[in-house]
Amino acid sequence: MSQRVLDILSTRFEGAILQTHGQFGDDTAIVDPAQWKAIAQFLRDDSRLAMDHFIDLTAVHYPDREEGRFEVVLHLRSFDKAHRIRLKARLDLQDDGHVHIDTLADVWAGANWFERECFDMFGVVFEGHPDLRRILMYEEFEGYPLRKDYPADRIQPLVPFREEAQGKLPPFDRHEGMPFGRQTHDHRPGGRNLLGFEREDA
Amino acid sequence: MGEMTQPPTSSPRTLVFEGSEQGFATTRFEDLLNWARKYSLFQYPFVTACCAMEFMALASPRFDMARFGAEAPRFSPRQSDLLWVVGTITQRQAPILKRVYDQMADPKYVLAFGTCASCGGFYDNYTTLAGIDKVVPVDVYVPGCPPRPEGVIDGLLLLQDKIARGDRTARIVKPRQDPIDKVEQLVALRTANQDDLGQA
Ligand code: SF4
Numbered sequence: 001m002s003q004r005v006l007d008i009l010s011t012r013f014e015g016a017i018l019q020t021h022g023q024f025g026d027d028t029a030i031v032d033p034a035q036w037k038a039i040a041q042f043l044r045d046d047s048r049l050a051m052d053h054f055i056d057l058t059a060v061h062y063p064d065r066e067e068g069r070f071e072v073v074l075h076l077r078s079f080d081k082a083h084r085i086r087l088k089a090r091l092d093l094q095d096d097g098h099v100h101i102d103t104l105a106d107v108w109a110g111a112n113w114f115e116r117e118c119f120d121m122f123g124v125v126f127e128g129h130p131d132l133r134r135i136l137m138y139e140e141f142e143g144y145p146l147r148k149d150y151p152a153d154r155i156q157p158l159v160p161f162r163e164e165a166q167g168k169l170p171p172f173d174r175h176e177g178m179p180f181g182r183q184t185h186d187h188r189p190g191g192r193n194l195l196g197f198e199r200e201d202a
Numbered sequence: 203m204g205e206m207t208q209p210p211t212s213s214p215r216t217l218v219f220e221g222s223e224q225g226f227a228t229t230r231f232e233d234l235l236n237w238a239r240k241y242s243l244f245q246y247p248f249v250t251a252c253c254a255m256e257f258m259a260l261a262s263p264r265f266d267m268a269r270f271g272a273e274a275p276r277f278s279p280r281q282s283d284l285l286w287v288v289g290t291i292t293q294r295q296a297p298i299l300k301r302v303y304d305q306m307a308d309p310k311y312v313l314a315f316g317t318c319a320s321c322g323g324f325y326d327n328y329t330t331l332a333g334i335d336k337v338v339p340v341d342v343y344v345p346g347c348p349p350r351p352e353g354v355i356d357g358l359l360l361l362q363d364k365i366a367r368g369d370r371t372a373r374i375v376k377p378r379q380d381p382i383d384k385v386e387q388l389v390a391l392r393t394a395n396q397d398d399l400g401q402a
Contacts, residue, residue: 137329138294145327152327154328156328158297158336158337159293159294160297162297
């Protein structure tokens with residue numbers, strides 16, 4: 001179905017598309033991690049592709065491989081063209097115990113929390129991410145639980161109750177998360193809405 | 203269901219005198235207080251997961267917890283006596299559960315609703331607390347995933363029984379009378395039945 005997408009990609013990014021295959025109607029391109037962001041940007045902006053729907057981003061750990069033990073997997077779709085594609089980038093642990101790849105949070109805003117989850121679970125560091133913190137586990141949690149070498153029976157110590165909020169709590173910055181939750185019909189003068197953000201129309 | 207944990211003792215602590223115009227009863231102040239307590243359990247529902255469905259069934263007319271005086275939820279721990287922990291508690295939530303428990307006024311009781319709250323259930327992993335008794339003392343554990351409402355009512359009656367005894371130890375209530383402990387009685391009963399049948 002999206003063979004056409006693969007063709008366009010291979011022509012445009014010759015050399016960066018390491019491998020492609022299709023299975024059950026889903027086409028996959030394994031790409032050069034260095035070109036990760038450029039490819040994503042192209043997929044979104046090119047009028048023939050118009051991948052405006054960010055579906056999913058996650059990672060997989062293959063501990064038995066010689067190299068490329070971590071795969072970052074991205075699923076995209078286009079509403080207009082009704083095609084979809086899967087991108088994979090193969091990476092390895094760096095000396096700091098993390099995997100590094102570019103962030104896509106500024107290409108699709110929806111990638112923000114997916115990348116945080118991926119960082120939380122696999123220790124993939126998304127370079128340039130605006131707010132790369134754990135999202136499901138707590139700050140004191142050690143290690144990355146979905147890596148295959150995380151001991152299945154390891155139970156980490158409980159943390160005490162936090163008197164002080166850590167970092168940001170909702171409401172987030174007005175450019176983050178879902179905007180419809182904080183619309184307000186408050187038209188008081190002063191240019192601020194009920195949550196204290198400046199109103200767009202002010 | 204609802205079998206008492208202790209057989210009635212030979213010297214009851216509450217005596218009812220009939221015969222005068224109205225009749226009257228004597229008891230001890232403690233017992234009267236416990237009696238009042240056990241039928242006015244204000245609950246704090248700490249509901250986190252799928253067990254909530256059975257919890258709703260329990261509160262609705264078919265099973266109707268109100269029959270046991272435990273229907274009034276209080277959404278402030280400061281006004282409640284019974285903490286219902288309904289569902290999975292994660293490591294990250296545990297301190298909050300502890301905090302809620304600490305905010306409740308004495309006397310307070312905890313009921314672990316379902317396998318997850320009792321021992322972590324099948325979530326044997328990095329994120330789930332293996333039983334809320336790691337952080338708060340539990341009075342009654344109700345097993346099941348999720349437990350049937352009848353099971354929970356059973357647990358509630360056990361708790362009432364425990365309150366009536368004035369037992370404040372933080373652990374599961376004493377095991378109930380199990381019919382198997384009284385095999386002779388059962389055998390006698392059956393023999394009697396057979397005799398009846400033989401005569402008929
Ligand atoms: S015991 Fe079962 S039904 Fe209850 S919260 Fe756990 S998984 Fe859900």
